[in-house]
Each structure stands twice: as structure tokens, then as C-alpha cells.
Amino acid sequence: xxxxxxxxxxxxxxxxxxxxxxxxxxxxxxxxxxxxxxxxxxxxxxxxxxxxxxxxxxxxxxxxxxxxxxxxxxxxxxxxxxxxxxxxxxxxxxxxxxxxxxxxxxxxxxxxxxxxxxxxxxxxxxxxxxxxxxxxxxxxxxxxxxxxxxxxxxxxxxxxxxxxxxxxxxxxxxxxxxxxxxxxxxxxxxxxxxxxxxxxxxxxxxxxxxxxxxxxxxxxxxxxxxxxxxxxxxxxxxxxxxxxxxxxxxxxxxxxxxx
Numbered sequence: 001x002x003x004x005x006x007x008x009x010x011x012x013x014x015x016x017x018x019x020x021x022x023x024x025x026x027x028x029x030x031x032x033x034x035x036x037x038x039x040x041x042x043x044x045x046x047x048x049x050x051x052x053x054x055x056x057x058x059x060x061x062x063x064x065x066x067x068x069x070x071x072x073x074x075x076x077x078x079x080x081x082x083x084x085x086x087x088x089x090x091x092x093x094x095x096x097x098x099x100x101x102x103x104x105x106x107x108x109x110x111x112x113x114x115x116x117x118x119x120x121x122x123x124x125x126x127x128x129x130x131x132x133x134x135x136x137x138x139x140x141x142x143x144x145x146x147x148x149x150x151x152x153x154x155x156x157x158x159x160x161x162x163x164x165x166x167x168x169x170x171x172x173x174x175x176x177x178x179x180x181x182x183x184x185x186x187x188x189x190x191x192x193x194x195x196x197x198x199x200x201x202x203x204x205x206x207x208x209x210x211x212x213x214x215x216x217x218x219x220x221x222x223x224x225x226x227x228x229x230x231x232x233x234x235x236x237x238x239x240x241x242x243x244x245x246x247x248x249x250x251x252x253x254x255x256x257x258x259x
Contacts, residue, residue, distance in 0.1 A: 009039025010061075011046060017054040018195045019047045020188070026062030032070050032088060032112045040089040040116075048097050051258075054203060055195040058120060059104035063184060066103075066129065069111030070140075088112065090119045090144070092214075100198050100210060104191035105129040106184065110166070115144045118151070121210065124180040124191045125169040131177065132166035150217045152176055202244060203258035208235040 010022040021043045023030035030036065047056045060066040091097050103109075103120040110132045117123055117131070125131075135142040148157050152175045160167065172178040182190035198206060211231040216224045235241060240256050247254035 007039060008033075008035035009043050011043050013046075013050065013053060016196070017052060017199050018192065019043075019050075019053045019056040021047070021056055021058045023058075023060040023067055026060070026064065029065035029068035029108070030060040030062070030113070031068045032116075037087065037089060041095070044089055044091060044095040044097060048095075048099065053099070054206075055100050055102065055198050057102045057104050057188070057191045057195060058116065059188065059191070060106050063107060063126075063128070065107040065113070066105040066109045067113030067116060068108055069113050069115075069134065088115065088144075090116065091121075093119060098207060100206060102191050102195055104187055105131070105169070105178075106187055108132070108166070110134050111140075111142070115142075118145070118148060118177075122194060123172075123178045124182060124187060124194060125172060125178045126184045126187045127169055127181055128184055129169040129172075130166040131169075131172050132164060133161050134164045134166075136162065137164040147217075202235075202238075202240040202254070202256045204235040204238050204240055205244075208232045 006024065008023075008025055010020075010024050012020040012022070014020065021040070023036055023040075025031065025033065025036055044056075047053050086094050089095050091101050100122070101120040102122045102124060103117040105117055105123060105125040107126065107128060108130045109117045110130075111134045114131050114133055133142050133145055142161060145157075145161060156175050159165075167175075169178060169181050173181050180190050180194060201209075208228075208231055212224075212228040215227045215231065218224070219227060239259055240254070243256070244254050
């Protein structure tokens with residue numbers, strides 16, 4: 001089956017509220033060629049628009065690469081200078097999302113591959129995964145890496161960007177880039193387990209929690225507290241805010257309505 005005969009990005013809408021999005025060009029190391037980019041744009045939009053889906057997991061097909069980055073052949077053919085900002089489907093950036101995302105990195109996440117993994121809220125990595133910002137080695141740049149300073153220490157970020165040298169999944173975990181490390185055969189199950197932990201929370205509470213983290217990243221302390229209080233009002237005033245304490249008092253599982 002040729003590339004044009006199968007989807008570049010697979011979308012599995014599970015009945016437990018989790019969407020599994022898979023980059024499906026393993027023979028091209030799942031690079032961000034046009035078909036993959038278009039498939040990702042469509043997949044993220046489908047996830048956001050479906051109220052039954054609450055968490056998305058992004059992974060890659062095969063065991064070699066999560067995503068090896070941009071399509072260098074395309075860059076050569078087009079003589080690409082500065083990539084258009086809207087070129088790549090980045091969660092919470094060029095893609096408007098209001099729900100949590102998890103990157104399940106099954107192999108190399110280089111350059112643009114690191115970029116899309118970094119853009120997700122959480123990250124699980126296979127023990128065989130490797131991460132690298134390789135732009136300096138091919139004469140390109142990585143402005144998308146700027147938010148990385150809020151995830152890892154400055155010295156480590158400096159080394160990663162200046163050298164382009166890869167780091168292991170274990171090192172990525174040590175510096176705080178990765179939340180969980182799993183054996184290759186357990187990667188998706190580990191990501192699903194993390195997704196279920198998120199799903200156990202009330203939808204509006206999870207949304208407010210995510211906004212609190214992002215506001216805290218963007219703002220100073222007092223401004224973030226004020227903005228977070230405002231962002232939490234719809235949660236506090238929801239039916240779920242009454243259901244949660246009631247379920248606890250009645251010693252039963254809460255029945256979230258998302259309103």
C-alpha cells in the first residue's frame with residue numbers, strides 16, 4: 001500500500017473519552033511533510049469539536065520515530081526561508097484547543113518532532129526515545145523552542161539548542177521534559193493510564209487547572225493569581241462543583257456532567 005493509499009494521520013476516537021492520534025508515515029520517520037501536517041490539522045480540529053472526547057494522545061507509527069522533524073526535501077525543493085507561522089499544527093498555538101493533550105513519544109523526536117511533543121501538555125516517552133533540537137546542524141533555527149525555558153533549566157536548554165545533540169528519554173525525564181518513561185511495549189498503556197487520571201477529574205475543573213498552569217507560566221505571581229481566580233469561576237459555579245462534594249459525602253463515584 002503506497003503513501004497516497006492510506007491516511008497520513010490516524011484518528012481513534014475511543015469510547016472512554018480518549019482520542020489517539022497517530023502519525024502514520026513510519027517509512028519517512030513520520031516527518032512533518034504536507035500530508036502529515038494536513039492530517040494533524042484535521043485531527044486536532046476533530047478532537048476539539050467532539051464533546052465526547054476529553055483527552056488526546058499523540059504518537060507515531062512504528063518503533064523508530066515519533067517524528068523526525070520537518071521535511072528537509074520539501075525545504076530544499078521550495079527554497080524555504082522563514083516557515084510561515086501557520087505551517088505547522090501546534091496545539092494551543094496554531095491550533096486552538098481547550099482540552100488536555102499527551103505526547104506518547106515512541107522513538108526519535110527531533111527538531112519539529114520535539115516541537116510538537118513540547119506543545120502537548122504532558123509527555124510519556126519510550127525508553128528507546130531520543131529528543132534533539134537539531135536545527136543548528138542543518139542551518140535552520142528553532143524559535144518554537146522559546147517556551148522550553150519554562151520546562152527545563154537554562155543551562156540545559158542552552159546545551160540542547162547550541163549543540164543539537166540528542167538526549168535520552170531518561171535524561172529528558174530527569175530534567176523535567178517528560179512525565180513518565182515506559183518500556184516500548186507499554187508506552188501507549190502508560191499514556192492511556194495518565195489520560196485516565198485526567199479523565200477522573202471534573203471536566204471544568206481540569207480546564208480551570210490547565211488554564212491556571214498556563215496563566216502562571218505567562219504572568220507574574222499576583223497577576224496570575226487574579227487571572228486564575230477569574231478562570232475558575234465557571235468551575236465553582238457549575239453543577240459538578242456541587243456533585244463532587246455530594247458524591248464524596250455519599251461515598252460514591254461522582255457523575256460529572258461538564259456543566
